[in-house]
Amino acid sequence: MKATIRAGSNIAFIKYWGVDDAAINLPQNNSISLTLADAYTTTTLEWLPARDLTRDELTLDGVRLDERKAARLVRHLDRIRALAAVDDRARVVSQNNFPMASGIASSASGFAALTTAACHALGLNLDATRLSAIARRGSGSASRSLFGGFVEWERGHDDASSVARQLHPADHWDLYDVVAVVSGAEKAVSSEQGHQLAGSSPLNRGRVAGLDHALTEVRTALADRDLHRLGPVIEQDALAMHAVMMTSSPSLLYWQPGTLEIIHAIRQWREQEGLAAYFTIDAGPNIHVICEAATAPIVQSRLQTLSSVQQIIVSRPGPAPVVLREHLF
Ligand code: DP6
Numbered sequence: 001m002k003a004t005i006r007a008g009s010n011i012a013f014i015k016y017w018g019v020d021d022a023a024i025n026l027p028q029n030n031s032i033s034l035t036l037a038d039a040y041t042t043t044t045l046e047w048l049p050a051r052d053l054t055r056d057e058l059t060l061d062g063v064r065l066d067e068r069k070a071a072r073l074v075r076h077l078d079r080i081r082a083l084a085a086v087d088d089r090a091r092v093v094s095q096n097n098f099p100m101a102s103g104i105a106s107s108a109s110g111f112a113a114l115t116t117a118a119c120h121a122l123g124l125n126l127d128a129t130r131l132s133a134i135a136r137r138g139s140g141s142a143s144r145s146l147f148g149g150f151v152e153w154e155r156g157h158d159d160a161s162s163v164a165r166q167l168h169p170a171d172h173w174d175l176y177d178v179v180a181v182v183s184g185a186e187k188a189v190s191s192e193q194g195h196q197l198a199g200s201s202p203l204n205r206g207r208v209a210g211l212d213h214a215l216t217e218v219r220t221a222l223a224d225r226d227l228h229r230l231g232p233v234i235e236q237d238a239l240a241m242h243a244v245m246m247t248s249s250p251s252l253l254y255w256q257p258g259t260l261e262i263i264h265a266i267r268q269w270r271e272q273e274g275l276a277a278y279f280t281i282d283a284g285p286n287i288h289v290i291c292e293a294a295t296a297p298i299v300q301s302r303l304q305t306l307s308s309v310q311q312i313i314v315s316r317p318g319p320a321p322v323v324l325r326e327h328l329f
Helices: 067-084 106-121 128-138 140-146 191-200 204-209 211-224 227-246 257-273 293-303
Strands: 002-014 019-021 031-048 057-060 089-096 150-153 164-168 175-181 277-280 287-292 311-315 322-327
Touching: 002 106, 002 140, 002 211, 002 227, 002 277, 002 287, 019 191, 031 106, 031 140, 031 175, 031 211, 031 311, 057 067, 067 106, 067 128, 089 106, 106 128, 106 140, 106 322, 128 140, 128 164, 140 150, 140 164, 140 191, 150 211, 164 211, 175 293, 191 204, 191 227, 204 211, 204 227, 211 227, 227 277, 227 287, 257 277, 257 287, 257 293, 287 293, 293 311
Parallel strands: 057 089
Antiparallel strands: 002 031, 002 322, 031 089, 031 150, 150 164, 175 287, 175 311, 277 287
């Protein structure tokens, strides 16, 4: 009744931003991401009878969560309890190998690991597609972390059909995510709240209208391992998403001065010196630089010269969640 799972975070090339149905995290559009090998969450979960443990006990990065902080995770465990028709309580110990505020999505790896560990420890024999749908309810982007490598989350039309699938395995293309951390401060507005504001931006409709084309471009660029086809599309979608964020009501402005410093630097290195690297940005101020393996050390040493870069985290493409230990009955 106990399992330990490691799940990688992911970085989206075409973003999930905006929900059509917040109750089930049904997104307004498909998204495409890369699962990360070197930014992951390791979660050990043990189910105990309710008479031995009166409520779920959750420890995250060494800190025991209070009721308020645990609420979103307990709601997720409730879904899995309902599915398995049990009322056991969970003891969960979860550890990220990257700082929470690094701009790497801990909710993606966290909910992928939690879902997989909880279902494994209950002996539920669910495939990755089913686990993807369950993880999605906890955190939208977690649906993609159920698969390794290059992944597309199909919007679908209901709870069962809104799931991710693998486009290519991790070894298809040695594409790196070099994360330049500008600020470690916790964000003022969570993605969960942000997704519900997207529709209030006059620019949202314009972004969504261009997505079919952008998704096709990204699929083709990934299939052909063509960075110069991929790069402009991912930069454009990250900027379009941030334009939607900035113009929603209330306005969400995640960028810091350092965000712009890095954007300008990358464009300059690329346009004037031919450095093959492109950026994307999630719901925060930090910049993810996407490049091929051979370019990653150069990107890293250049980023180190910028005054606004506090920390750099480098990741390769990663696998689907891995079962590290399993104890059944
Ligand atoms: C900007 O998956 O973190 O990273 O579903 O509320 O947990 P919740 O949101 P989340 O949103 C991710 C938004 C994004 C883009 C992306 O990863 O696609």
